[in-house]
Amino acid sequence: MASTTTIPSITLNNGVTIPQLGFGVFQIPPSETKAATLTALELGYRHIDTAQMYGNEAEVGQAVRESGIPRDEIFITSKLNNNAHAPGADTAAAAQRTVDDLDIGPVDLYLIHWPLPGVGSYVETWKVLEQAYRDGKFRAIGVSNFHQQHLTRLLDETDVVPAVNQIEVHPYLSQNPLRQFNSEHQIITEAWSPIAQGAVLDDPALAPIAEELGRSVAQVVLRWHIQRGDVVFPKSVTRARIAENLELFDFELSDAQVDVIESLNADRRRGPNPEEFNWVP
Numbered sequence: 092m093a094s095t096t097t098i099p100s101i102t103l104n105n106g107v108t109i110p111q112l113g114f115g116v117f118q119i120p121p122s123e124t125k126a127a128t129l130t131a132l133e134l135g136y137r138h139i140d141t142a143q144m145y146g147n148e149a150e151v152g153q154a155v156r157e158s159g160i161p162r163d164e165i166f167i168t169s170k171l172n173n174n175a176h177a178p179g180a181d182t183a184a185a186a187q188r189t190v191d192d193l194d195i196g197p198v199d200l201y202l203i204h205w206p207l208p209g210v211g212s213y214v215e216t217w218k219v220l221e222q223a224y225r226d227g228k229f230r231a232i233g234v235s236n237f238h239q240q241h242l243t244r245l246l247d248e249t250d251v252v253p254a255v256n257q258i259e260v261h262p263y264l265s266q267n268p269l270r271q272f273n274s275e276h277q278i279i280t281e282a283w284s285p286i287a288q289g290a291v292l293d294d295p296a297l298a299p300i301a302e303e304l305g306r307s308v309a310q311v312v313l314r315w316h317i318q319r320g321d322v323v324f325p326k327s328v329t330r331a332r333i334a335e336n337l338e339l340f341d342f343e344l345s346d347a348q349v350d351v352i353e354s355l356n357a358d359r360r361r362g363p364n365p366e367e368f369n370w371v372p
């Protein structure tokens with residue numbers, strides 16, 4: 092049964108609105124993606140986060156088309172793969188491939204997945220996405236895994252301010268300086284791996300908070316992201332967890348509980364460091 096939860100929306104810097112809570116599909120095999128996405132949509136999610144790198148854009152698109160939900164009620168994000176950075180690669184053709192594979196009309200949000208500083212062409216790549224945005228292929232464009240110096244180059248050398256910066260954020264990597272920089276430039280922070288792929292769930296500091304609130308630790312951590320104002324899209328292939336992760340809007344963390352969660356920061360990543368990650372498939 093669909094949840095009765097109302098998910099708040101956030102307005103991006105070009106006026107487009109995005110549901111603050113979504114559903115991530117990294118590591119969901121293509122053969123399982125349509126079913127998982129349909130489950131999420133049935134339960135009440137209206138925002139899906141995919142990527143060319145995940146190999147499951149087509150299946151997300153199938154789920155959207157088969158869901159029976161009007162297209163304009165669902166927000167879809169995808170991301171340009173690392174092998175499609177200019178120069179040399181045909182970035183425009185790769186972006187068009189996302190549009191074709193999803194097959195749902197203009198895509199709501201499209202991101203450069205990684206800056207790849209060693210490749211060194213993210214400014215040129217961004218200019219190609221700017222053109223695709225002007226051409227109406229995407230309702231908004233943004234970046235992922237960009238640090239302050241990468242964003243500064245885009246702000247100085249290009250026209251469109253990224254709508255979002257999707258970065259790794261969880262209690263062990265709270266990213267407050269980069270979130271602050273995003274915010275000062277009207278760039279919404281999106282938090283990937285919001286429960287650190289499960290690694291935070293056994294933290295002894297979190298169980299008492301969950302107990303006080305009568306919630307799961309996952310819900311407590313997801314609620315922390317929501318109260319910080321970031322966009323989140325936890326991934327799960329487990330129906331009960333997909334449902335649980337939606338129930339975040341009928342309770343609140345106190346300032347003291349927030350302070351405990353903030354104190355867990357150790358600047359510890361689960362994923363690659365964007366300064367060093369130059370992997371091209």
Ligand SMILES: NC(=O)C1=CN([C@@H]2O[C@H](COP(=O)(O)OP(=O)(O)OC[C@H]3O[C@@H](n4cnc5c(N)ncnc54)[C@H](OP(=O)(O)O)[C@@H]3O)[C@@H](O)[C@H]2O)C=CC1
Binds near residue numbers: 257329
């Ligand atoms: N831009 C980027 O570079 C990146 C973007 N992302 C995006 O962020 C999304 C989320 O991040 P992801 O790395 O998937 O990790 P998450 O932090 O969302 O954790 C997912 C893991 O947690 C488990 N889980 C989910 N909900 C619960 C729950 N309520 N209780 C217990 N366990 C739970 C899932 O298990 P199970 O599925 O078995 O239920 C899965 O193993 C991705 O799907 C993707 O869209 C992620 C990484 C990098």
Ligand SMILES: O=C(O)C(=O)[C@@H](O)[C@H](O)C(=O)CO
Binds near residue numbers: 142362
């Ligand atoms: O999930 C993503 O969006 C990613 O970029 C990751 O897959 C990342 O590339 C990674 O985990 C590499 O080991």
